[in-house]
Structure formats: C-alpha cells, structure tokens
Amino acid sequence: MSSILTQPNLKNIIFDLGDVIIPIDLSAPLRNFAMLANMPEDDVRAIWNQHNIGMQYETGLIDDEAFRAHVRQLLNNRSNNPNTETADHWADEVIDTAWNTVLLELPVERVERIRQLKDRYRLFLLSNTSPIHIRQVNHILTELGQPTLEELFERVFYSYEVRLAKPSPEIYQHVLSEAGIAADETAFLDDNAANIRAAAELGITAVHVQPPLTIIDYLKDV
Known part of the structure; x- marks a missing residue:
C-alpha cells in the first residue's frame, strides 16, 4: 500500500471522523x-x-x-x-x-499526524454526525491537550449543519464548492465503502480506510 502523499497533484485532504480519526462502536x-x-x-x-x-x-x-x-x-x-x-x-x-x-478511545497519534500535514495541504472534515457527538469529541480532544475539530481543520462539514449526508453526491459537491477545491486535487479518507464509491465517482481520490490500517499508514511521508 502506497501513501496518498505520493500523488504529485494532491493539494487537499478530506477526512471522515468515525473509525477514521476516532474509533467507534455503532451498536x-x-x-x-x-x-x-x-x-x-x-x-x-x-x-x-x-x-x-x-x-x-x-x-x-x-x-x-x-x-x-x-x-x-x-x-x-x-x-x-x-x-x-x-x-x-x-x-x-x-x-x-x-x-x-x-465513541471509543481516541488515538492521539492520529490527531498529531493531521497536525503535521497542515502546512502542506488544505485539510477538511466531512462527517455524518450529530451535535452531541461533536461536543463530546471536542471535549475529548481538549482533555488530551489537542485542538478542537474546528481548530484542527480549515473547515468542518457536519451533516446536521449542511442538511445532507454521505453517500449523497450532493454533500461532496457542497464541500468542493464551499471550500473552492478541485476534485482531481483532493483525497478523501473514509471507512465506509458506499461513501468511498460516491466520492470516487466525482473524481476524488477516495481511500477506503480498513483495519488494521489507519490513516497514519495512508499518510506516510515519502
């Protein structure tokens, strides 16, 4: 598996939240x-x-x-x-x-890796989520001495705010338009296969994050 950072035209990275940054137990x-x-x-x-x-x-x-x-x-x-x-x-x-x-225990090394990439790429968050969960994730981050999600990323796109949800194509188009970024210069990391397919159909480099690999494996320096 090669790092997505090998792509010469990569300028933007969009992250999912659950099971990409923070592990979750949906049940x-x-x-x-x-x-x-x-x-x-x-x-x-x-x-x-x-x-x-x-x-x-x-x-x-x-x-x-x-x-x-x-x-x-x-x-x-x-x-x-x-x-x-x-x-x-x-x-x-x-x-x-x-x-x-x-929400399970947050591996702080994932947050630190994202922070390392901030000077080289435009970073965004796109999550199907709820206000209660976001407040709790930000509380966890603060307890760990890390920036909140709104501080960690240039922009955050929460489903409850944009009134859209993955894998609807409209939510990806909304992110591209609002952020002013091109699909062919953008990578998207998500744990859900349907979400990945929808993003890929729009020309985004879509990366299916699957255990035991984590975003750190997909974002290695080259």
Whole structure:
C-alpha cells in the first residue's frame, strides 16, 4: 500500500471522523438504551430503524431537544420492574451519555499526524454526525491537550449543519464548492465503502480506510 502523499497533484485532504480519526462502536448506543429501558436490544433497534431517529438528527431535521424527546417517547417501556426508570424521566445527561458510548478511545497519534500535514495541504472534515457527538469529541480532544475539530481543520462539514449526508453526491459537491477545491486535487479518507464509491465517482481520490490500517499508514511521508 502506497501513501496518498505520493500523488504529485494532491493539494487537499478530506477526512471522515468515525473509525477514521476516532474509533467507534455503532451498536453501543442502542445497547445502552436497551439496558436503561429494560428492553431487548433487538426491540430497541427495530424501533430505532422504524422511526429513523438517528438519520433525522444527523441531517438536522431535529435538534438536540427534539432528539432527546423522541428517545424518551419511543423507549418509554413501562416495565413491571420497579427498579427500571421509565424513559420519559431520563435526564438529558443520561441520554447524551448513552448516545456518546459510540465513541471509543481516541488515538492521539492520529490527531498529531493531521497536525503535521497542515502546512502542506488544505485539510477538511466531512462527517455524518450529530451535535452531541461533536461536543463530546471536542471535549475529548481538549482533555488530551489537542485542538478542537474546528481548530484542527480549515473547515468542518457536519451533516446536521449542511442538511445532507454521505453517500449523497450532493454533500461532496457542497464541500468542493464551499471550500473552492478541485476534485482531481483532493483525497478523501473514509471507512465506509458506499461513501468511498460516491466520492470516487466525482473524481476524488477516495481511500477506503480498513483495519488494521489507519490513516497514519495512508499518510506516510515519502
């Protein structure tokens, strides 16, 4: 595997966030909501998918308060177990904490590698994400003595702000247009195959980041 930095016309690098910069466990939030509600995880997943709560939140159709309200309403299992608090009484912090269990330990060396590239390339972030997650990632970065995402990158593009989500071609076109960059001078690193295909179809050099490799392997100096 060769470094993408070998490309002579490379001027811009766009990074995904989850499983590219910070490892994630996509099943963790629903697992934790199920435990809190004393419900089978499969039932919670079915409810979640039926109502498409996550995508509504990540595309800005609902805000923080509406997201939490939906969680309380949909997971309000009135269990016969007297030790189970019904979801309609969950505090904001309870919901936020469960939602943030998707975020695993952040390898600081990945952030440091991105920082090393700032003087040589224009760097951007493009993520399907939610405000609760972004606040938590920035909190983690600050605790590690690192810059926030908004400080680390020239521009950040969050799905909930642009009201679009990968792999829609429109979100990539939005980034290229807003940043004023050319597709053939740009690389994009993402862990999702569908996202990679969509970017590649627009002429972006799309790199599928797959374990055990990390962005450090794809961004080696040559």
